Amino acid sequence: MDSKLTGSSRRLPRRLAQGAAALSMLAMSIFASSASAEVNTTGLAVTDTEVVVGQLHSATGTMAISETGSIQAERLAIEQINAAGGILGRQIKVVQEDGASDWPTFAEKAKKLLERDKVAAVFGCWTSASRKAVLPIFERENGLLYYPTFYEGLEQSKNVVYTGQEATQQILAGLDWVAKEKGAKTFYLLGSDYIWPRTSMKIARKHIENVLGGKVVGEEYYPLGNTQFGSLTNKIKLKKPDVIFAAVVGGSNVAFYKQLKAAGITADKQTLLTLSVTEDELLGIGGENMAGFYASMKYFQSLDNPNNAEFVKAFKAKYGQDAVIGDVTQAAYLGPWLWKAAVEKAGSFDVDKVVAASAGLELNTAPEGYVKGHENQHLWSKTRIGQVQADGQFQVVFESDLIEPNPFPKGYQ
Amino acid sequence: MEWLSEFGAIAAMQGFNGLSVFCVLLLMALGLAIIFGQMGVINMAHGEFLTVGAYTTYLVSVLTLKYVPELQPYYFFVAIVLSFAIAGALGWLAEWALISKLYHRPLDTLLATWGLSLVMQQAFRSIFGAREVSATLPDWLMGSWMPTDTIDIPLNGLFVMALTLLLTTTIFVLMYRSRWGLQVRATVQNRVMARSVGINTKKVDRMTFALGCGVAGVAGAAFTTIGSTGPTSGSLYIVDTFLVVVFGGAASLFGTIASAFSIAQTQSMAEFFISGSMAKVLTLSAVILILMLRPQGLFTAKVRK
Numbered sequence: 001m002d003s004k005l006t007g008s009s010r011r012l013p014r015r016l017a018q019g020a021a022a023l024s025m026l027a028m029s030i031f032a033s034s035a036s037a038e039v040n041t042t043g044l045a046v047t048d049t050e051v052v053v054g055q056l057h058s059a060t061g062t063m064a065i066s067e068t069g070s071i072q073a074e075r076l077a078i079e080q081i082n083a084a085g086g087i088l089g090r091q092i093k094v095v096q097e098d099g100a101s102d103w104p105t106f107a108e109k110a111k112k113l114l115e116r117d118k119v120a121a122v123f124g125c126w127t128s129a130s131r132k133a134v135l136p137i138f139e140r141e142n143g144l145l146y147y148p149t150f151y152e153g154l155e156q157s158k159n160v161v162y163t164g165q166e167a168t169q170q171i172l173a174g175l176d177w178v179a180k181e182k183g184a185k186t187f188y189l190l191g192s193d194y195i196w197p198r199t200s201m202k203i204a205r206k207h208i209e210n211v212l213g214g215k216v217v218g219e220e221y222y223p224l225g226n227t228q229f230g231s232l233t234n235k236i237k238l239k240k241p242d243v244i245f246a247a248v249v250g251g252s253n254v255a256f257y258k259q260l261k262a263a264g265i266t267a268d269k270q271t272l273l274t275l276s277v278t279e280d281e282l283l284g285i286g287g288e289n290m291a292g293f294y295a296s297m298k299y300f301q302s303l304d305n306p307n308n309a310e311f312v313k314a315f316k317a318k319y320g321q322d323a324v325i326g327d328v329t330q331a332a333y334l335g336p337w338l339w340k341a342a343v344e345k346a347g348s349f350d351v352d353k354v355v356a357a358s359a360g361l362e363l364n365t366a367p368e369g370y371v372k373g374h375e376n377q378h379l380w381s382k383t384r385i386g387q388v389q390a391d392g393q394f395q396v397v398f399e400s401d402l403i404e405p406n407p408f409p410k411g412y413q
Numbered sequence: 414m415e416w417l418s419e420f421g422a423i424a425a426m427q428g429f430n431g432l433s434v435f436c437v438l439l440l441m442a443l444g445l446a447i448i449f450g451q452m453g454v455i456n457m458a459h460g461e462f463l464t465v466g467a468y469t470t471y472l473v474s475v476l477t478l479k480y481v482p483e484l485q486p487y488y489f490f491v492a493i494v495l496s497f498a499i500a501g502a503l504g505w506l507a508e509w510a511l512i513s514k515l516y517h518r519p520l521d522t523l524l525a526t527w528g529l530s531l532v533m534q535q536a537f538r539s540i541f542g543a544r545e546v547s548a549t550l551p552d553w554l555m556g557s558w559m560p561t562d563t564i565d566i567p568l569n570g571l572f573v574m575a576l577t578l579l580l581t582t583t584i585f586v587l588m589y590r591s592r593w594g595l596q597v598r599a600t601v602q603n604r605v606m607a608r609s610v611g612i613n614t615k616k617v618d619r620m621t622f623a624l625g626c627g628v629a630g631v632a633g634a635a636f637t638t639i640g641s642t643g644p645t646s647g648s649l650y651i652v653d654t655f656l657v658v659v660f661g662g663a664a665s666l667f668g669t670i671a672s673a674f675s676i677a678q679t680q681s682m683a684e685f686f687i688s689g690s691m692a693k694v695l696t697l698s699a700v701i702l703i704l705m706l707r708p709q710g711l712f713t714a715k716v717r718k
Contacts, residue, residue, distance in 0.1 A: 060535060062645045064543035193690045222689035225649040227640045228437065230430030230570075231684035231692075238423050251649050254545060254641030262567030262639075263426075264557045284545025284641050 039088055040349045042142070045118040051090045051349060053078070053336075054097065054113035056124030056134070061101025062250075067126045069280055069329035070148050071096075072319055074123045077336035080314070087340050088347075095119060103133040110134040114141040120349045121146060123335045126328070128152060128195060135160070144351045146335035149328050150275075150298075152199035153407040158355055161338060162378045164331040165298050166407045167200050172207055173383035173400040174273055174296030178243050179212045181398070182271050186217045188241035190232070190248065193221035197247035200275060203412045204245055210411070217241050222248070227255040233263035236270075244272040253281055257290045267292020273385075278326030279392065287392035299330040299368040300386040300394040311367040324392065330367050338363060338373070370402070378405030422563035427685055433570040435677035436577040437639070439670060441650045442657040443584060444629035446669040449658050451601050452621055454512055455519060457526040459654060460647025461533035462626045465503060466496035466633025467548075467642040468541060474548035486551040493576075493634045500630025505623035512622060513615065530647075537644035545643035554638055569638035576635050580628065581670070587624075588666065597621055601664065660700050662710030671711050676700065 036048050045052035055074055057067040078092050086092060095117050097109035106125065113119045114137065121144045125131040128151050138145050138159040145160045153166035178184040187208050191197025201219060208214040217239045222229070236244060248256045253276065260266075272293040279301050282290065301312060301324060311333065316323055338361065343349055346357035361373035372380040380402045386394025441463065448456045473492040477485050507529060515522045554572055557565035588594040599607040600614045608614050633647070640646065653676075661672030679699060683692035704710070 059543075060538065062648075064538060065545060065643055065645070068543045220688035220690075223693050226689060226693075227636075227649055228434050228680070228684075230433055230567075231427065231681050232689065234423055234427050234430060235685060237426070238419075251545070251641040251643060251646055254547070255639055258569070258639055259567065261555065262557055262569050264559070264565035280544060284547055284643060286547035286549065288549075289547075 039347065040120075042350050043118060044120045044349055044351075046090065046120060046349050049090060050093050051087060052093045052095060052117060052119050053339075054095050054117060054119035054122040054124065056097050056099055056106065056109055056113060056122055057126060058101040058130075059096075059098045063099075063101040063126055063130075065250075066280065066328070069324075069326055070123075070126060070332035072323075073315070073325070073329045073333035074335055076315060076318055077333050079318075081336055081340055087343050088349075092336070099124070099130055103129050106130040107133045107137060110137045110143070111141075114138070114143040120144070120351075121339050121354075123148075123332065123339075125149070131155075131160070142351050144339075144354060146332075146339060148332035148335060150331070152196045153409070154199065154413075156376050156378075156407050158377065159351070160377060161335075161355075161358055161373075162405075162407075163334045163338060164328060165381055165383070166378055166405050167203050168406050168409045168412065169378075169381060169383060169403045170275060170296055170298070171200055171204050173403060174275070174294075174385060175204060175207050175212060175245070177296075177385050177398050177400075178271065178273055178294075179214065182242065184242035184271065185214045186239075186241045186243070187214055188217055188236055188239060188244045189219040190244060190246045191221050192224050192226075192247065192249045192252055194224060197221060197249070197276075200247050201245075203409065206412045222252060224250060224252065226252050229256050229259045230263070232256075233260060233265055236265060237263075242271060244270065246272060246274040247276045248274075249276050251284075253277065254284045257285045257293075261289045277388075278328065279324040279394070280326040280329070282388065282392045283324060287388060287390045290388045291390045293388050294397070295386050295388065295394060296383060297327040297386060297394075298381045298383055299325075299327045300384060300396055301325045302386070302393050302396060303368065303384070304396075305367075305369055307365055307369065308367040334363070334366055334368075334371065334379075337365065342373075372402070374405050376405060376407055378407060380404055419563060422561065425564050426566070427681070429566055429570065431678045431681040433567070433574065434681050435674050436570075436574045437636070438653060438657050438673040438677050439581065440573065440577045440632040440635060441629070441654045442661075442669050442673055443580060444625040444627075444632065445654050445658050446625075446661070446666055447584070447628065448622055448625035449655075450663045450665065450669070451597055452618060452625075453519065453601075453663075454516075454622070455523045455526065456625070457523060457651070458507070458530035458533060459629055460649070460651040461530045461537075462500045462504060462629035462647070463633035463636065463650055464533070464537060464642070464644070464647035465500045466630035467637050467646060468537065468546075468633075469496040469499050469630065470634040470637045471541075471546050471548040471642050474550075478549060485549075486553060489551060489554065489634075492548075493631055496630040496634040497627040498630075500633070501623045501627030504626025504629075505619060507626070508619045508622040513618065516618070534644050534648075541644070543644060545641050545646075548637045548642065550638060572638060573635050576631070580631060584628070585666065593617075593620070656697075656700060660704065660710055662712040665710075665712040668710055668712030675711075 036046055040046040057071045058064050082091050099106040123146045125147050126149050147160055148163050150164040150170050189201045205216050274295050277295050341361055342354045342357040346353040358373045359375045363371050383400045384396050385398040386396050445459045448454050470492040473488050477488040511525055554569050557567050596612050596617050600617045657673045661668030680696045683695045
């Protein structure tokens with residue numbers, strides 16, 4: 001009934017459409033039981049037995065490579081929540097849309113999920129570009145997005161909960177660690193040429209120069225998809241940095257590490273710390289090509305705690321024994337659980353109330369360990385340093401304290 | 414003195430790097446030079462035929478490790494031959510089903526082959542999954558050769574170089590010294606006349622396209638040693654490939670070689686002195702400038718108009 005009314009109203013002028021939407025809401029509150037009316041005052045797709053959420057990732061196109069893990073993890077979390085009785089007694093129903101690695105498509109599908117399906121929350125996006133594309137729609141429709149990727153920060157919207165780390169959380173602890181443990185003084189900064197690596201390296205440079213008293217001996221960016229790193233390996237040999245600090249992504253990643261190894265730059269002679277290699281990327285690179293190098297992340301599949309053991313077991317049972325879990329996959333898994341906790345704390349599916357409940361929200365069951373929501377919609381989290389093993393897993397060599405999220409870091413911009 | 418020897422070592426490695434980039438560019442452009450240069454077909458799916466070769470190598474690597482692990486050091490040769498055969502066969506099929514219907518409509522071939530590339534990408538994704546895979550390389554392809562203490566020459570670079578040399582020579586002999594090559598060149602220069610002297614131009618077209626795709630498959634197999642293997646890996650190469658062929662002058666194999674060499678050297682040297690992205694900008698600007706002055710590319714085949 002509800003969807004039919006709003007569906008036909010799309011052809012009417014705006015004011016009429018608003019009227020129709022109000023009517024449909026009225027219709028709904030009459031037909032729905034009073035219980036549902038209480039937990040849902042804004043016309044979301046919630047009935048006495050069911051609540052509808054959206055999932056918006058790229059299942060096709062270039063980004064499918066990265067987003068597949070997130071899709072799987074969110075599905076797993078939702079299945080587990082349903083099996084345990086759902087949210088406020090309601091089973092979660094998922095409407096999955098494919099952003100197809102294309103930002104306008106993301107925007108269009110976000111609009112569809114919020115306007116037509118009236119979903120109570122959306123778990124989705126991966127690249128910053130896709131998040132920026134859907135952001136205005138979420139803000140206008142007052143939707144709620146759970147975004148899983150570690151990203152460059154410099155953003156805070158009340159309609160987004162960021163379950164991955166923002167740049168300072170991931171970078172500063174990592175740099176402090178190499179400076180202290182490896183006595184690193186000189187750094188070679190390197191990344192793919194787009195916003196995330198550039199912002200991250202800007203923060204890294206400030207920290208190295210102003211806080212650690214080190215020196216940046218090289219900083220450069222290669223086009224996305226670049227596959228030739230021969231000149232770079234020669235430059236690295238010439239400059240002899242203590243640490244290569246890398247944020248190379250996508251297919252370039254594989255080429256970069258294969259060519260580093262071929263050029264004789266291996267872990268026994270060179271320290272390398274990366275921001276962009278998780279277990280997922282290691283599948284393509286091959287653990288043997290990167291063994292001994294380090295990555296700075298909040299989560300590794302090899303983390304030793306009961307929550308994680310259970311999560312890894314459930315993930316492999318569902319997606320096969322060869323399945324791997326990277327940092328973002330775990331952050332995506334947190335999305336539905338954080339949403340459940342917030343809804344139950346708020347006692348309502350209303351976006352404003354859920355958002356208000358998200359600040360200060362504590363979750364003890366996360367595979368990465370204890371996490372806590374911050375007023376700025378990001379999560380307090382620990383940062384770990386993992387060392388690449390030849391079998392494609394990481395060995396955790398360092399764990400920080402809980403780090404406060406700081407998407408707008410002063411002195412780093 | 415030590416400084417000088419180090420400088421020499423870097424210079425030597427940088428020189429090798431230029432040659433290595435040259436071989437990679439040439440290897441990926443050879444197949445397209447045959448298809449685009451000789452037949453005039455703009456094959457946007459060229460990158461996907463590279464990917465076919467890469468996935469074939471991956472499969473051979475996995476199967477060898479599973480069933481005959483003692484042959485693991487030698488699987489790469491089998492993989493190269495199989496990559497050629499499979500990519501060639503798929504090319505033959507594509508020409509028969511798609512391209513042959515569109516010879517008089519070059520813009521439509523562009524769209525059709527682009528569509529084909531999307532179909533192939535999604536097929537890879539459905540068959541092998543969206544994640545990248547990694548063929549386990551035999552030990553003799555890993556690491557580096559060290560003529561002195563400070564010089565590391567990557568073995569996979571040497572391998573790609575040898576393969577490029579072999580393939581280029583074979584194609585030259587095939588094109589300029591064989592009866593079949595004569596037929597191809599006759600068809601390119603004047604299709605109607607070629608047909609009237611008894612050349613089966615349809616058959617020639619099909620074989621040429623299949624050969625071009627097969628060569629792309631071999632390139633894809635070789636690139637598993639230096640790059641990634643995923644559903645969209647081929648698209649990483651497509652722009653550079655067209656750049657090399659167009660810059661060289663479409664109908665000339667010599668042009669392709671000269672163009673690959675000059676682009677590779679410019680790129681490699683620029684990358685050493687300025688940053689990666691700026692080097693690309695510089696190279697592309699130079700190519701655009703030269704193409705403005707000389708739209709037909711570096712070399713052209715002499716044909717009576």
